[in-house]
Amino acid sequence: MFALEATELYRFFHAGDEEVVALRGVVLTLNTGEFTALRGPSGSGKSTLLACLAGIDEPDGGVVSVMGERMTRRPEPERARLRARHFGVLMQSGNLFDHLTVRANVRLQMEISGRGAPGEIDGLLGSLGLDGLAGVFPVHLSGGEAARAGLAVALAAKPSILLCDEPTAEVDAATEQLVIDRLIGNCRSGGAVLIVTHSPALAARADRIIDIRDGGIVHG
Numbered sequence: 001m002f003a004l005e006a007t008e009l010y011r012f013f014h015a016g017d018e019e020v021v022a023l024r025g026v027v028l029t030l031n032t033g034e035f036t037a038l039r040g041p042s043g044s045g046k047s048t049l050l051a052c053l054a055g056i057d058e059p060d061g062g063v064v065s066v067m068g069e070r071m072t073r074r075p076e077p078e079r080a081r082l083r084a085r086h087f088g089v090l091m092q093s094g095n096l097f098d099h100l101t102v103r104a105n106v107r108l109q110m111e112i113s114g115r116g117a118p119g120e121i122d123g124l125l126g127s128l129g130l131d132g133l134a135g136v137f138p139v140h141l142s143g144g145e146a147a148r149a150g151l152a153v154a155l156a157a158k159p160s161i162l163l164c165d166e167p168t169a170e171v172d173a174a175t176e177q178l179v180i181d182r183l184i185g186n187c188r189s190g191g192a193v194l195i196v197t198h199s200p201a202l203a204a205r206a207d208r209i210i211d212i213r214d215g216g217i218v219h220g
């Protein structure tokens with residue numbers, strides 16, 4: 001069984017009279033224990049694909065199944081239940097609640113998913129180079145710190161499927177290696193990981209690279 005399976009995903013957006021085909025027939029599977037990198041130019045559909053895979057957005061055509069269970073075209077509460085049970089998700093923005101500290105954001109994710117323990121939070125933040133930032137509110141984080149705090153939230157519940165949109169976009173090379181090691185650690189402990197990235201360092205460590213152009217997979 002695949003951890004995640006997407007068949008023929010389509011997503012259309014309308015801007016005035018114009019129709020944008022953000023996804024055109026994307027077929028994709030993610031396997032447990034595998035680290036997959038997703039690359040593509042700006043506007044090629046990477047974030048749209050991630051949102052559809054996570055059930056945050058609904059594709060206009062096609063089906064996403066997670067651990068053998070269909071997620072597409074089910075009521076939002078059921079998608080949210082599947083997301084809490086199986087997924088850790090880092091989107092390009094909006095991953096943190098501004099009125100909660102970093103620690104409280106991570107703890108909330110543990111409560112929602114019913115997994116992870118508050119005693120693990122400092123170790124998790126430390127493994128991402130965020131020592132000393134547990135008590136800080138998101139508004140005081142740099143872009144790179146906010147992305148890693150969002151990643152801590154995504155990792156908090158030890159998800160079986162981890163989807164991340166450019167987790168190392170604004171970090172230095174040494175910190176990027178920390179993040180990559182943490183992502184790979186998630187695979188080795190039985191997760192499936194899909195990372196959107198422009199980083200050659202990150203792609204070089206992937207088990208598999210998928211390229212997307214104009215909403216369609218060109219390698220995979």
Ligand SMILES: Nc1ncnc2c1ncn2[C@@H]1O[C@H](COP(=O)(O)OP(=O)(O)OP(=O)(O)O)[C@@H](O)[C@H]1O
Nearest residue numbers: 013014020022040041042043044045046047048049
């Ligand atoms: N909510 C929306 N409404 C209208 N058009 C959208 C919407 N979301 C995405 N699009 C369009 O769909 C296409 C794919 O966008 P998407 O954000 O998935 O690209 P991306 O590969 O993530 O780009 P980037 O690397 O810049 O983050 C683009 O043409 C974009 O303008």
Ligand SMILES: [Mg+2]
Nearest residue numbers: 046047048092
């Ligand atoms: Mg994007």
